[in-house]
Amino acid sequence: MLTAEAHIATDRPGRYLAQLCKHFDNKGRHLSHRPRTHALPEVRPDQIQVEWSDNDGLLRLPWGQCILRAVPGALRVRVEAEDQENLGRLRDLVTTHLGRFSRRDPLRVEWQSSEASVDAPGEAVPTRRRPGGRTRFLLIGVAVVAVAVHLALGGTVLAHTSWTGWAVGFLVTVVVAKAALVGGLALRRHGRRTG
Missing domain, CATH: 3.30.310.50 (Alpha-D-phosphohexomutase, C-terminal domain)
Structure with missing residues (x-):
């Protein structure tokens, strides 16, 4: 070699x-x-x-x-x-x-x-493949849990008809804002890794 x-x-x-x-x-x-x-x-x-x-x-x-x-x-x-x-x-x-x-x-x-070694060829190199893989799955899990919690809260609010009008509007606004925030952060992170 x-x-x-x-x-x-x-x-x-x-x-x-x-x-x-x-x-x-x-x-x-x-x-x-x-x-x-x-x-x-x-x-x-x-x-x-x-x-x-x-x-x-x-x-x-x-x-x-x-x-x-x-x-x-x-x-x-x-x-x-x-x-x-x-x-x-x-x-x-x-x-x-x-x-x-x-x-x-x-x-x-x-x-x-060179014949001398910088590192022995068999020396273990700590592995990190495709950084962000675990983070991506964690973000997806958090998003799924957040959607489930919001759906449960929405169902509870809808069961009480006196809250229905303003509460539904508020929940929809919160869900859309959170989805935009998480999506924006994901795109920013992806852009930093590929840039």
């Missing part, structure tokens, strides 16, 4: 690690129906695997893998591939993306061939 490493000086190594991992996680999910902004030859969405935590990341592509580690003052990157062509492809891919992500304060990426 051929390897190359880069020790990239930056004040925000965790930010760049997360940005790179989120980008490839997103490309893996949407590659089949989004226009390609850069060439990823012979890659299907199911061939991209991304795992990351605050300080460690792992990108697996058909032609090799990239191990990332955020350390104080630097982002350490190690790419591994079976042949020189794929190793070069991985180096170029990481360099290009980090260059694009750091346009205001460009990062300097210098690769060195």
